[in-house]
Structures are given as structure tokens and as C-alpha cells.
Amino acid sequence: MLPGELKPILAALVLPPAAPLLLALLGLLLVARRRLRSGLAVAALAVVGLWFLSCHAVAVWLAQAVLPQVEPLRPEQLARVQAIVVLGGGVEAQAPEYGVAQPSTFTLGRLRYGATLARRSGKPLAFGGGVGWASSGTDIPPEAQTAERTLQEFGVRLRWSDSRSRDTAENARELRKVLAADGVARIALVTDAWHMPRSMLEFGRAGFEVVPAPTGFPVPKNRPLIEWLPSGEGLGLSRQVLREALGLWVARL
Numbered sequence: 001m002l003p004g005e006l007k008p009i010l011a012a013l014v015l016p017p018a019a020p021l022l023l024a025l026l027g028l029l030l031v032a033r034r035r036l037r038s039g040l041a042v043a044a045l046a047v048v049g050l051w052f053l054s055c056h057a058v059a060v061w062l063a064q065a066v067l068p069q070v071e072p073l074r075p076e077q078l079a080r081v082q083a084i085v086v087l088g089g090g091v092e093a094q095a096p097e098y099g100v101a102q103p104s105t106f107t108l109g110r111l112r113y114g115a116t117l118a119r120r121s122g123k124p125l126a127f128g129g130g131v132g133w134a135s136s137g138t139d140i141p142p143e144a145q146t147a148e149r150t151l152q153e154f155g156v157r158l159r160w161s162d163s164r165s166r167d168t169a170e171n172a173r174e175l176r177k178v179l180a181a182d183g184v185a186r187i188a189l190v191t192d193a194w195h196m197p198r199s200m201l202e203f204g205r206a207g208f209e210v211v212p213a214p215t216g217f218p219v220p221k222n223r224p225l226i227e228w229l230p231s232g233e234g235l236g237l238s239r240q241v242l243r244e245a246l247g248l249w250v251a252r253l
Contacts, residue, residue, distance in 0.1 A: 004166060008134035011246070015239050020050035054230030056221065059237035063218035066245040068197040073188060073213040078121050081211050082184045083160075086114035087171055087191040087199060088129020088143035101146050106192060106216065111147055113215040114190045115154040123188070125151070126160035126179060128171035136166065168199055169251070172206035185209055192216035194241050198248045 012018055027043025030036075052058045089106025103111060107129070118125045129143030142163035151158050160182075162174040179187070186209040191199050193214035203210045218237055220227055227234075 004133045005136050007167070008132075011243055014246070015242055016053045016235060017050060017239075020046045020053070023049070050235075051230055053238040054232075054235040055228050056231060056234035056237065057224070057227035059234050059241060060218045060220060060227075062238055062241045063194055067194060067241060067248070070193055070196045070212045070214045072217075073117070073211065075120075077211045078117060078123070078188055078213075080186065081123060081188045082186045083124050083126055083179065083188075084114055084117050084121070084213070085126045085128065085175060085179075085187045085189050085203075086110050086147070087168070087189070087195070088127065088147060089192065089195075090132065091140060091143050091146050093135075093138075093140045100149075101141050103143070103146050103150050107143060107147065108150070109216050110190050110192065111150050112154065113213070115151060115156040117188060117190070117213060118156050124159040125156060126162075126175060126187075127151075127158055128162040128165055128175045130163045130165045130170075133166050168195075168247075169202045169205075171199075172202040172208070175203075176206040176208065180207075187211065188213040190215060192240075194218060194237075194244050198244055198251055201248065201251055 013022070024043050024046035027039045027041070027046060030039030030042060033039075087110060089110060090104035091107065092102045092104055095102040114125055114127075117123070127144055127147045129147060131138070131140055131142055144161040144163035148158045148161060160175070160178050162171065162178060165171045165174045179185070185207065187203070188211045189196070189199055189203055190213045193216055196212050196214045200210050200212060218241070
């Protein structure tokens, strides 16, 4: 097993929902060992923590509290870049209704925004995404293949692509090799707002001059009461935000 393949396993263990569930199991173990008060306290902490992490309102607050904030792209910023770079966010390998792999919700949102910027500006489009570490060793196709097919449906041509990278750092290095051949260094980088801080760090290290073009901003979506009730969407966003905060901390080290 390659070291990179451990990253999704370790991340799954230290992030919700696994981390609170493991904490709850620890509490039950303490109860079984007749440490009733301590065990119940640990288990209660785990349950309460999982409840709040599953609330969309908490996820939005976390995104603002633990990640550097980015602003939407302005037209004058787009005019100064040489190319638009879209980062992959996964694929749906099994899509029986299409008979071929489809972009994940994250990837589709990024592709749509990248295609919109390309049509507005006339700037060429690049995409970075292979098979991530979590899918290593499977028959899942590279994200770049799915992205190119999807962009054709949007009526936009993909000029450059990277189908070899397995994470954001490799996205940056591989695309630097490809775009440097055409003298491209100033880019508008398209990814979700919660993913942008780490992406900018890695692409800056690779030698790009990066203008952030974020999409998918963590914002309230429902009535206040609904925002404070647990949901799969809220838990998913909390997990993404905490994962990015952890990844950004590791990348800075």
C-alpha cells in the first residue's frame, strides 16, 4: 500500500461521523467497566457533538470559523488571467441511467461554473483530476475523462487536462507541467469555496499566479429551525470543512 492510500483511511477515522461514533463506543466501554459516570459523560458528549455537526447551521459557522474566507470572482480579475483551471471533485462510477460514469455533485458544479467563465471571457479551459487515493486500485475512470465528456454537453472545449493526479498537490504539479509548455502561469482557479484555501496554497507552490474563482459557498439554505436540525447535508458539509481545515494545517507544515 502506498503512503497516500492511508490518507483517506486516516481521515475517515478522525472526521465525523466515525470520530463521534468511536467516542460513543469508548463511553459504552467505560460503562461496561463500571465507570458509569465517566462513560455516560463521554457517550453523551459524542451524541451531542454528532447532533451539532449534523446541523447545516453549524457547518456554515465552521466554514467561516476554521477556514480562510474567499470572495466571488470579479469580472476585472477574470480579464487578467490566461486560463481557467477547474479541479475535480470525484465521479459517480455507477450511473446505470447513463451507462457511463458521471461527475459527482461537486465536480458538476465546478464544471458548470468553469464553462460559464470560459464562455464569458473566451479564455481556454483546463481540468485537473485523475483517480483519487480513496479509489486507487479500482476500475473507476479518471475524472478528466468524465469532465471532458460533460463539458462537450455544455458546448465548451477542454484545452488541457490532467488525468494522473490523485490529490490537490498532484493536481497543481501535473497541471504546471502541462500549462507551462504554453506559457500559462496566471490562472483563475475553480473549486468549491471550502476547498479553495488549500488549492491556492498548492497551486501557488507549484508556480502559478492564482486568482480564486470559488463556487459552492457554504451558506444557509433553509428556514432557521430546519438549519438547526440534523441532516445528511449538514453532516457532509461539516465533514468537508473539517477535512479541509486538517488538510490545510498539514499542507502548511
